[in-house]
Amino acid sequence: xxxxxxxxEEAEALRQxxxxxxxTTKSTNVPYFKDKLKEHNISSLKPVGLDVFQVNVGKMxxxxxxxxxxxxxxxxxxxMTKETMQxxxxxxxxxxxxxxxxxxxxxxxxxxxxWFVKACHALGKRIIVRCxxxxxxxxxxxxxLPDFFAExxxxxxxxxxxxxxxxxxxxxxxxVFETSIKALKMLxxxxxxxxxxxxxxxxxxxxxxxxxxxSQTMLETEFKEHLWxxxxxxxxxxxxxxxxxxxxxxxxxxxxDNYVSYMxxxxxxxxxxxxxxxxxxxxxxxxxxxxxxxxxFNQMLxxxxxADERNHVANFDLDYLLKREVKVSQHCxxxxxxxxxxxxGEIVLL
Amino acid sequence: xxxDYYKPxxxxxFGTIGNYQKPLADKFFAWYGExxxxxxxxxxxxxxxxxxxxHVVQCPYCIDAYTTNCVKNGYSEAQMMEAVHVGAAIxxxxxxxxxxxxxxxxxxxxx
Ligand code: SF4
Ligand code: SF4
Numbered sequence: 001x002x003x004x005x006x007x008x009e010e011a012e013a014l015r016q017x018x019x020x021x022x023x024t025t026k027s028t029n030v031p032y033f034k035d036k037l038k039e040h041n042i043s044s045l046k047p048v049g050l051d052v053f054q055v056n057v058g059k060m061x062x063x064x065x066x067x068x069x070x071x072x073x074x075x076x077x078x079x080m081t082k083e084t085m086q087x088x089x090x091x092x093x094x095x096x097x098x099x100x101x102x103x104x105x106x107x108x109x110x111x112x113x114x115w116f117v118k119a120c121h122a123l124g125k126r127i128i129v130r131c132x133x134x135x136x137x138x139x140x141x142x143x144x145l146p147d148f149f150a151e152x153x154x155x156x157x158x159x160x161x162x163x164x165x166x167x168x169x170x171x172x173x174x175x176v177f178e179t180s181i182k183a184l185k186m187l188x189x190x191x192x193x194x195x196x197x198x199x200x201x202x203x204x205x206x207x208x209x210x211x212x213x214x215s216q217t218m219l220e221t222e223f224k225e226h227l228w229x230x231x232x233x234x235x236x237x238x239x240x241x242x243x244x245x246x247x248x249x250x251x252x253x254x255x256x257d258n259y260v261s262y263m264x265x266x267x268x269x270x271x272x273x274x275x276x277x278x279x280x281x282x283x284x285x286x287x288x289x290x291x292x293x294x295x296x297f298n299q300m301l302x303x304x305x306x307a308d309e310r311n312h313v314a315n316f317d318l319d320y321l322l323k324r325e326v327k328v329s330q331h332c333x334x335x336x337x338x339x340x341x342x343x344x345g346e347i348v349l350l
Numbered sequence: 351x352x353x354d355y356y357k358p359x360x361x362x363x364f365g366t367i368g369n370y371q372k373p374l375a376d377k378f379f380a381w382y383g384e385x386x387x388x389x390x391x392x393x394x395x396x397x398x399x400x401x402x403x404x405h406v407v408q409c410p411y412c413i414d415a416y417t418t419n420c421v422k423n424g425y426s427e428a429q430m431m432e433a434v435h436v437g438a439a440i441x442x443x444x445x446x447x448x449x450x451x452x453x454x455x456x457x458x459x460x461x
Contacts, residue, residue, distance in 0.1 A: 222424055
């Protein structure tokens with residue numbers, strides 16, 4: 001176990017922000033994200049509402065994917081406590097926020113995960129769990145997760161980098177594709193992804209390297225064809241996500257000398273329509289220790305929504321949050337490239 | 351004289367060929383754009399053809415560009431390599447097919 005070291009984590013977030021700032025000096029083709037917005041007459045990103053309450057319940061994960069922006073892994077100790085979860089429930093209930101989106105790490109590894117999901121279900125919320133699939137087979141205690149998800153009306157959103165083992169395993173580790181296929185079959189057997197079952201199973205594609213995703217529609221068609229013909233697997237929708245230059249993926253870009261050209265590619269593909277519809281305008285993201293952020297990426301960069309106590313879920317102030325200005329940096333280009341990218345995939349139809 | 355004949359950053363300058371002859375460059379880029387749009391073939395199919403041709407004409411810029419496109423569009427490593435083999439086979443075949451001309455000439459000038 002690696003002991004949690006707050007100062008070290010904060011220093012690392014600051015270092016990443018500096019790397020993001022620095023790119024503007026390394027290429028004349030990468031202006032500050034804020035300036036790019038202004039070029040398109042967008043003075044700042046302001047919320048349009050608050051429908052999604054995303055909770056990162058901890059950084060512990062059974063995998064260590066190469067693109068992971070959370071830098072998650074089996075050694076991470078940052079796990080949300082039941083008390084913080086209760087504070088989340090209070091805010092969700094008090095302000096009647098309709099969607100609860102659970103992420104991590106592997107959210108299922110939080111010891112209070114099931115308690116929290118049940119509580120959200122009791123409040124009648126739409127619940128999304130970002131499940132990495134392999135967790136279902138990680139230990140016997142997780143094998144009944146498909147039943148648990150179904151009983152609580154959970155929508156399962158699962159990452160699968162590709163429909164073959166070569167690319168998937170390159171991103172997520174050896175043998176992950178095979179285990180993911182087994183897990184998908186378990187979910188299908190419980191009705192997930194089947195037409196008319198009412199149980200939603202969506203997949204997330206993200207590029208296995210320093211390139212942008214192809215069209216979501218094309219990828220969805222191919223994923224559906226391959227997973228069905230080669231494995232008899234069905235799912236509902238595929239979301240194509242862009243890898244954002246944060247954490248492990250940022251380090252990969254820098255170490256492989258792909259950083260500047262990747263950023264240039266993101267800037268080249270800047271789409272003002274996607275910029276106007278970025279997901280942070282309708283969500284709030286809560287970290288394992290209860291701090292509030294515009295999104296999970298800003299969380300990793302320690303860009304809290306406020307400098308005062310309103311930056312914690314214990315002091316959830318909806319009025320303030322709805323009037324805030326979203327904190328941006330160069331990583332935001334990942335959300336505005338091409339058709340855009342959000343936790344729900346492409347943002348605009350091209 | 352330049353130290354290197356090929357520089358990756360020169361690909362970005364491709365558009366500047368119009369500085370010396372704009373009407374022809376404009377026509378070329380418009381035509382190029384049309385060629386790669388979905389038609390009887392999909393954009394994805396055209397990317398794989400372009401990858402094979404890029405190898406045959408040995409253009410490092412096109413190899414970089416169409417490798418990226420092919421990876422992005424979900425071609426497997428094996429598919430991309432097979433496409434290059436197709437290009438190589440056609441090129442190799444074309445060389446060998448010309449040997450018929452060599453044989454013809456040989457017959458013509460020899461006792
Ligand atoms: S990407 Fe998801 S599954 Fe992979 S290490 Fe990060 S949290 Fe775990
Ligand atoms: S990275 Fe976060 S803050 Fe930036 S545009 Fe995307 S969602 Fe918004």
